[in-house]
Amino acid sequence: MDKTGIYSKTPKGLEEIDTRALKLPPKLRQLLIMVDGQTDVASLVDRFEQENAVGHIIALEHMGLITLSRGTAVHDVSEFGDGANDPVGREEDVSALRLELSHLLLDSLGPMATDMAMKVEACKSRAELRALCETCRNMVTGMVGKARGDKYWAQVEALLG
Structure with missing residues (x-):
């Protein structure tokens, strides 16, 4: 580098x-x-x-x-x-994303999202993160409304690209 x-x-x-x-x-x-x-x-x-x-x-x-x-x-x-980054799997990239997405979920739902946030932190790839975050989107929408669910998803999209 x-x-x-x-x-x-x-x-x-x-x-x-x-x-x-x-x-x-x-x-x-x-x-x-x-x-x-x-x-x-x-x-x-x-x-x-x-x-x-x-x-x-x-x-x-x-x-x-x-x-x-x-x-x-x-x-x-x-x-x-x-x-540093893993040039094949870009592990550091996924590690940072896991952390950011976990915090985002907790910010959206508070302590009741702790179990799901732990699942986010256990994801091993971007694809796995995206799939789990889609589930989280439905959860956020169901618990706090469509507007908050849409906001959560916009932030996820910004992070995942």
Whole structure:
């Protein structure tokens, strides 16, 4: 990986900072704020102080909130060790998504969604995450209404791409 790669916020990312429309989990929002178009990936990872920083960067990129402005994208090469991406399965990408989707479900339904959130965190692939999140969408819609179910699904789509 080109550790000197630099990410910048997209117009969608700048809008998210202002509006909080996607209701990002605090750690993901913190990283989005840290992306400034000048700080390289290695420095972001060091400053973020999270084991899954690379996965969070990938999640923000997949959501269209940041874009590579110089260097190589995070997911192109894996040199960050244990927290880095698996070039075949992109494990870190799935790990970050599991966490974000789990938090999203808990934010939508509260503690009553704990069992389902644990199932989300156990998913091993994007396809498995999507299928389970569709079930969660029905659950959210049934418990708190169509508008909240639609909002949940829009956030899932933004994360899964």
